[in-house]
Amino acid sequence: MKQFILRRVAQLVLVVFSVTFLTFASLNLVGDPLFNIVGVLSGIPDEQCEAVARGEIEDTQSSGLNVGDCALIAQAKEQNNLDKNVAERYGIWLSDMASGDFGTSFVNGDEISDIVKERLPVTIRLIVLAQIVALGIAIPWGVASAYRANRGFDKASTVGSFGLLSIPNFALGVILLYFFTLRWQIFPSRYENAGWWSELKALTLPAFTLGLGLAATYQRLLRTDLITTLQDDFIHMARAKGMSDRHIMYRHALRPSMFSVITVFGVNTGALIGGALVVEQIFSIPGVGTELVEAVLRNDPPVVISLISVVAIGFVLINFFVDLMYGYLDPRVRTS
Amino acid sequence: MSEIETTGESRLEAISMDDDVVDAVKKKLGVGFWIAVGWLGLLVATVVLAPLLPFDDPDKLASGPARTGPSMDNWFGTDALGRDVFARTVYGARVSLVVGFIAIAFGMVVGGSLGMIAGYFRGRVDQVISFLFFTLLSFPGLILALLITSTFDRTLRTVSLTLGVLAVAPVGRLARAATLVFAEREFVQAARVIGAKHFRILTRELLPVVLIPMAALALLGMGVAIVAEGGLAFLQLSVEDISWGVIINDGRGIRDLQENPHVALMPIGVMFLTILALNFAGDRVREYFDVRETAF
Amino acid sequence: MAEASAANTQLLVRDLTVRFPTTRGTVQAVNGVTFDLARGASLGIVGESGSGKSVTAKTLMNLLPRTAEVAGDVIFEGEDVRRLASEGREHFWGVKMTMVFQDPMTSLNPVKKCGEQIAETLRYHLKRDRKTALAEAEDLLAQVGIPEPGKRVDQYPHELSGGLRQRVVIAMALACEPSLLIADEPTTAVDVTVQKHLLDLLDKLREDRGMSMILITHDLGVARGRCDEIAVMYAGRLVERSAPETLFSDSRHPYTDALLRSIPRIDQPSHTRLEPIPGRPPELINPPEQCAYAPRCRFARSDCLESIPDISGVAGMHEFACFHPANTDRGREALAANLAQGCTVAGLEISGAGASS
Ligand SMILES: Nc1ncnc2c1ncn2[C@@H]1O[C@H](COP(=O)(O)OP(=O)(O)OP(=O)(O)O)[C@@H](O)[C@H]1O
Ligand SMILES: [Mg+2]
Numbered sequence: 001m002k003q004f005i006l007r008r009v010a011q012l013v014l015v016v017f018s019v020t021f022l023t024f025a026s027l028n029l030v031g032d033p034l035f036n037i038v039g040v041l042s043g044i045p046d047e048q049c050e051a052v053a054r055g056e057i058e059d060t061q062s063s064g065l066n067v068g069d070c071a072l073i074a075q076a077k078e079q080n081n082l083d084k085n086v087a088e089r090y091g092i093w094l095s096d097m098a099s100g101d102f103g104t105s106f107v108n109g110d111e112i113s114d115i116v117k118e119r120l121p122v123t124i125r126l127i128v129l130a131q132i133v134a135l136g137i138a139i140p141w142g143v144a145s146a147y148r149a150n151r152g153f154d155k156a157s158t159v160g161s162f163g164l165l166s167i168p169n170f171a172l173g174v175i176l177l178y179f180f181t182l183r184w185q186i187f188p189s190r191y192e193n194a195g196w197w198s199e200l201k202a203l204t205l206p207a208f209t210l211g212l213g214l215a216a217t218y219q220r221l222l223r224t225d226l227i228t229t230l231q232d233d234f235i236h237m238a239r240a241k242g243m244s245d246r247h248i249m250y251r252h253a254l255r256p257s258m259f260s261v262i263t264v265f266g267v268n269t270g271a272l273i274g275g276a277l278v279v280e281q282i283f284s285i286p287g288v289g290t291e292l293v294e295a296v297l298r299n300d301p302p303v304v305i306s307l308i309s310v311v312a313i314g315f316v317l318i319n320f321f322v323d324l325m326y327g328y329l330d331p332r333v334r335t336s
Numbered sequence: 337m338s339e340i341e342t343t344g345e346s347r348l349e350a351i352s353m354d355d356d357v358v359d360a361v362k363k364k365l366g367v368g369f370w371i372a373v374g375w376l377g378l379l380v381a382t383v384v385l386a387p388l389l390p391f392d393d394p395d396k397l398a399s400g401p402a403r404t405g406p407s408m409d410n411w412f413g414t415d416a417l418g419r420d421v422f423a424r425t426v427y428g429a430r431v432s433l434v435v436g437f438i439a440i441a442f443g444m445v446v447g448g449s450l451g452m453i454a455g456y457f458r459g460r461v462d463q464v465i466s467f468l469f470f471t472l473l474s475f476p477g478l479i480l481a482l483l484i485t486s487t488f489d490r491t492l493r494t495v496s497l498t499l500g501v502l503a504v505a506p507v508g509r510l511a512r513a514a515t516l517v518f519a520e521r522e523f524v525q526a527a528r529v530i531g532a533k534h535f536r537i538l539t540r541e542l543l544p545v546v547l548i549p550m551a552a553l554a555l556l557g558m559g560v561a562i563v564a565e566g567g568l569a570f571l572q573l574s575v576e577d578i579s580w581g582v583i584i585n586d587g588r589g590i591r592d593l594q595e596n597p598h599v600a601l602m603p604i605g606v607m608f609l610t611i612l613a614l615n616f617a618g619d620r621v622r623e624y625f626d627v628r629e630t631a632f
Numbered sequence: 633m634a635e636a637s638a639a640n641t642q643l644l645v646r647d648l649t650v651r652f653p654t655t656r657g658t659v660q661a662v663n664g665v666t667f668d669l670a671r672g673a674s675l676g677i678v679g680e681s682g683s684g685k686s687v688t689a690k691t692l693m694n695l696l697p698r699t700a701e702v703a704g705d706v707i708f709e710g711e712d713v714r715r716l717a718s719e720g721r722e723h724f725w726g727v728k729m730t731m732v733f734q735d736p737m738t739s740l741n742p743v744k745k746c747g748e749q750i751a752e753t754l755r756y757h758l759k760r761d762r763k764t765a766l767a768e769a770e771d772l773l774a775q776v777g778i779p780e781p782g783k784r785v786d787q788y789p790h791e792l793s794g795g796l797r798q799r800v801v802i803a804m805a806l807a808c809e810p811s812l813l814i815a816d817e818p819t820t821a822v823d824v825t826v827q828k829h830l831l832d833l834l835d836k837l838r839e840d841r842g843m844s845m846i847l848i849t850h851d852l853g854v855a856r857g858r859c860d861e862i863a864v865m866y867a868g869r870l871v872e873r874s875a876p877e878t879l880f881s882d883s884r885h886p887y888t889d890a891l892l893r894s895i896p897r898i899d900q901p902s903h904t905r906l907e908p909i910p911g912r913p914p915e916l917i918n919p920p921e922q923c924a925y926a927p928r929c930r931f932a933r934s935d936c937l938e939s940i941p942d943i944s945g946v947a948g949m950h951e952f953a954c955f956h957p958a959n960t961d962r963g964r965e966a967l968a969a970n971l972a973q974g975c976t977v978a979g980l981e982i983s984g985a986g987a988s989s
Contacts (some may be wrong), residue, residue: 011470018471139512162619166612168563170570170581171604174588178601182594189590233738240693240733241753241804242726251752255743267473274478278570282588293571296486304486308479316474330743331788 003089005324012320013215022095024090027301046293049073102306107298115291120310122193123280123287126210127272129203131265133211134218138261141215141247142222149227157223161216169275173209173282180205191285206279210272217268218261225257232256260331266322270315357452369620372613379610381550383430392420394578403596412602416592424583425603431492431579432562432607438496439561440554443503451508452546455515456538466512472505478567485573495568495575499561510553514546548625555618566607582606642844643669643692643812648704650687650696650868661687663868664704669812674838674845676855676876678891679865682913688865689814692846693731707974708812723757732806734817736798740789746773746800747785753807772803777833795826795983799833806837812837816848831858853895856880864888867914867924870943874950884950884957886931910980918936923955929965931956932976 050069051057076082081089096103102112167175180186191202229235230253238252277289280324284290288307295303382389386492392410404410404417413422454465472480484498518524527537568574569581580603586592587599642744650662662684669675678928689695692706694717706713708729716724720975750772751765754862758929760768766785774782776799798818805813815834835858838845849855855862856876864872864885872885883889890909906916911928926936932983933954956966975981 015469015471015474019474022471023483026483111933162615163612166559166615167608168566168611170566171584174584174593174600174604177585177588178593178597182590233735234741236695237731237733237739237801237804238741239695240725240731241756242723242730243752243756244722247756252741252744256741270473270476273476274481274567277478277482278567281570292482293573296482297572304483309485311479314476315476319474331790 001146008323012316015316016313019316020094020309021090023305024314025086028086028303037322044069044073045319069089071319073325079177097306097309103302105295105300105303107300107303110303112303115303116288116306119286119288119307122285123273123276123289125199126203126206126276126285126287127214127269127281128209130210130214130272130276133207134214135261137211137215138222139254142226143254145219145223146226146230146253147245147249149223154223157219161219164213164216167213168283169209169213170242170278172212173206176205177207177282181193190321193285202283202285206276206283206285209279209282210275210313212271217264221260221264222257225260226253229257255329259326262322262325262329266319269318273311273315274296303333355395363473364520365620365624369617372617372620375609375613376617379429380433382426383433386426386430391426392423394419396420396422396423404595405598406602413596413598415596415599421583421587421599421602424578425580425606428578428580428583428603429606429610431575432565432576432581432610435496435499435565435575436558436562437580438493439564440503440507440557442497442500443507443557444550444554446500447504447507448511448550450504451511451513452515452542455512456507456519456534456542458516462512465508465616469505469508469512473500477502477564478499478571481564481568482571482573485568490573490576492575492577495565499564502564503557503561507550507553507557510549511546514549515542518542520543549622552618552625554622555614559614559618562607562614563611584595639651640670641668642671642673642709644705644707645688645692646705648688648691648706650684650691651701652697653699653701657884659916660919661868661916662691665865665868665870667863667870667873669844669846670860671811672838672842672844674847674858674859676859676862677846677848677865678850678855678862680850680909680913682916683866685865686816687868689731689816689846689848690971692814693725693729693770694703695731698955704809725810726810728754728810729812729814730808730810731814731816732798732801732805735821736794736801737821739801740797742789744788745785746787746789746792750785750800750807753804757808768807768813769803773800776803776806776837777829778803783807794822795830798822798826798830800839802830802834806841809841810843812844812846813846814846817850818847818937819854825829825856834858834898851895852880852891864891867919868916869924869940869953870951871925871954872952873943874952878950882959884945884952884959884963885925885954886929886956886958886963887925888952889958890928890930923953926976927978928980929981930970930976930980931958931963932978932980933966933969934977937977959986 048057052070074105081092084092093103102116104111105115141157145157148154177189181189187205188198188202191199193199193202226249235248235253238248243252243322276287277292279285280287280289281293288311292304292311295307344521396419402414402416405413410420410422412425415421415424450465450468454462475483480503481498485495486499488494488498524537524541527541532541562580565574565579566581566584570578570585572585574581583603584600586609587596587603592599645667646664648662652659652661665684665688665727667675677688679685687696691700691702692708692713694713696702739744740746744752747766747769750769751760751762754760754768756766770781770785773784778784778796778799784792784796784800789800791953792800798821802818811927813834816836819830822830827982831854834845834847837843847855847859852862859876861873862876862879863870864879864887866885866887872879872883874890879888880892883892887909894908909928914924914927920937921940922938923932923936923941927934931954933956941955943951943953954963956963958967968978970982974983
């Protein structure tokens with residue numbers, strides 16, 4: 001077990017490096033970061049500024065420059081370490097990031113760590129809520145299906161979950177928005193956070209949008225695993241002990257049947273993060289997703305890099321912890 | 337005797353009917369499969385023939401009065417600018433299907449080759465390729481797509497290839513797993529013994545059998561890619577053209593939804609049916625071949 | 633030896649029949665099984681694989697799949713068990729009547745601690761609180777002879793050996809002090825060395841608690857010293873029933889006879905050859921109207937292929953279902969005739985060897 005954790009930690013570190021590096025490099029190699037900070041001034045050739053620095057020409061109108069342009073460029077380069085190569089810059093950025101300094105936005109100078117602090121909790125709440133919705137639906141649903149496998153209810157469930165799995169989440173979002181907010185006006189049309197209740201109401205539809213499809217995925221897996229578990233002798237033993245079917249389904253069969261669900265739980269959190277980007281757009285929720293999209297559209301690489309890295313690292317960590325969860329679910333894994 | 341034995345002994349009442357189901361599945365693709373294929377065929381035919389058919393220009397403004405519901409003239413109604421939603425859905429299908437197709441084709445070619453190489457040669461090569469897959473999978477899908485489209489441009493080609501990159505790891509893993517299994521089988525061992533070249537074994541012996549499980553994944557994956565394109569459209573990061581995602585995104589404003597929900601709901605319906613068909617067909621193919629698998 | 637006097641009868645099974653409809657036809661798993669069990673007595677049910685032993689036990693325990701078609705009466709302490717089942721009675725199974733299964737490796741829930749699994753029964757049926765239940769569980773573990781019970785309660789099943797696990801299962805079954813314990817091949821899956829310990833333990837517990845027991849086994853030898861009565865099953869029917877002494881010294885049904893020849897006996901020199909039973913187990917789907925054992929029987933005559941013999945004899949003493957019982961004149965005649973022909977009416981080739989009766 002210990003060795004297993006160590007191996008996974010090593011893998012984790014490696015993946016975090018490659019993911020952040022990929023993100024960093026792609027946004028730094030393509031396009032001109034200087035342009036993003038100083039705009040058209042970035043078009044001034046380096047030689048010209050070097051000449052100014054050597055005093056050969058003056059940075060006045062006559063040389064096609066404005067007073068202080070070169071100073072500005074120099075400052076921008078210095079602040080953002082643009083004169084260093086990508087690898088070096090990645091190193092600096094990474095150590096800054098590790099110490100909690102995410103840098104500032106090129107465009108509006110906001111502290112990125114503030115943005116993360118403000119936006120991330122909303123998205124996390126949304127995703128957690130979506131998982132709760134998904135599991136809350138999938139567990140009783142899967143149990144009911146497996147309990148009378150291949151009977152009417154189970155057959156209807158198969159069709160139902162197949163349908164749910166075929167609705168893209170943005171489509172489901174639009175449909176839910178149309179019915180529950182516009183037609184029946186049950187849920188608010190804009191995100192509000194005046195206390196947990198109003199936020200819960202605002203996050204309910206988005207959470208269902210994300211959670212329903214996931215519920216179908218979990219239900220399928222849980223059903224299959226439950227059916228296998230129900231053939232085990234210890235289920236007969238529990239019945240011989242006189243436990244009610246309900247007790248047996250939930251207290252005996254459920255936990256050993258959660259492996260597949262747990263396995264895809266981590267992977268699906270990734271899908272949820274992607275889905276959250278889209279769903280936040282539909283329901284105008286000020287989470288990481290909306291900020292990320294805005295940052296992309298306003299061409300703000302530092303913000304994009306930081307947000308993507310934060311999200312990707314979170315995703316990797318979740319999958320790491322999911323692996324550890326096996327140990328909890330099955331004591332046999334713990335000792336081997 | 338042994339036949340009965342398998343159905344008997346130690347099973348909870350819940351599953352005592354399973355053998356009936358096994359019998360029912362048999363080795364048939366079923367009517368559902370052909371309906372699904374029929375729908376996909378109809379869609380492809382409509383898309384290909386669209387310029388010849390008497391559809392409106394999808395971009396033509398005031399093709400009917402703005403914001404009207406479905407009618408004989410405008411089957412799916414018109415949007416806020418009076419454009420014909422049916423025509424837009426048909427032309428949107430073109431982009432969506434092309435994106436889905438290119439994406440999965442790219443995923444199959446790149447992911448499939450990498451996966452087969454990893455599964456065949458094992459060792460170092462496998463470690464490197466598997467780590468690559470692992471890293472790719474460590475990005476939440478849409479985030480990776482967003483990263484790529486935001487660094488490059490939003491042409492059909494870029495978007496398709498971006499989604500293709502997303503498909504590389506899942507397809508690759510499947511190909512690797514299948515190759516690992518099949519490489520142990522007698523027919524491959526036999527080819528090795530008579531001294532066939534690696535390339536020849538990979539393409540002549542392994543590819544045909546590895547393709548079978550991949551076929552199902554291709555259908556399912558095409559659905560995933562079409563949905564992902566829609567997601568990108570909602571982030572305004574997809575193609576600068578009309579796709580289903582783009583149309584739905586156009587029609588999802590509060591005012592549009594209130595006054596003419598058909599602009600969003602009609603293409604959603606078509607898209608749903610298409611994804612359903614792809615999923616269903618993929619599922620059937622998988623089941624169909626799983627049965628054959630045991631016969632190898 | 634417990635005589636089945638009416639007042640003392642705890643379990644009464646009459647004409648029990650169980651069928652399983654399947655796609656391949658109806659499996660006639662149990663056919664008209666009838667027996668009684670006196671309070672505190674122990675009954676051994678013996679028969680080869682597929683003879684319907686477990687299905688009989690599961691019917692008593694209400695563990696059959698819903699698809700099973702059951703007929704006949706099962707009366708336990710004056711209550712109609714099948715009615716209890718359809719009414720969904722709680723706190724009956726597991727409290728008054730429990731069962732121990734064959735494989736201790738799989739009959740414990742792998743994700744729950746042993747102590748918890750025992751305590752669960754107490755909490756569920758007797759509404760004990762967690763602490764008391766766990767303490768009682770520890771006590772039970774001590775009673776079934778598990779060393780260091782305090783440590784074992786906190787262990788998971790996979791941390792115990794097979795023998796210990798079966799003891800845990802037994803402790804679990806005994807938690808609510810049942811008056812009838814059904815043990816379905818409780819020692820088949822454990823080491824030979826452990827078998828005797830477990831059987832002795834079951835015997836001792838039964839005596840201490842005045843509990844009755846149905847011991848299901850393949851092995852006549854196992855049932856011999858421990859049961860007041862032995863019932864032999866073949867193809868879903870009871871074919872012979874008597875006290876062990878009688879059965880071993882004076883068996884009637886040719887199947888029992890053959891079974892006895894196929895186990896080593898202490899009263900015979902160890903080099904005596906064991907005879908396997910020829911032929912294959914009977915088909916339970918659409919069986920022909922004939923004695924199910926006839927195709928494998930050395931005694932079979934033409935009447936055996938025409939109808940099914942009923943079980944008869946002195947009730948509670950020695951009953952059997954055979955037209956040409958072994959160790960009787962009729963049987964000897966039949967065997968002699970068959971030997972003379974070299975084969976039985978069912979076409980089974982036989983020779984003189986081993987025909988000591
Ligand atoms: N749920 C079921 N559906 C169909 N047939 C069944 C079912 N349960 C048991 N049977 C059949 O009933 C017959 C009797 O089975 P049973 O389990 O009682 O045998 P057994 O005497 O306990 O054998 P073993 O010694 O192998 O445990 C077998 O042929 C079995 O296949
Ligand atoms: Mg049995």
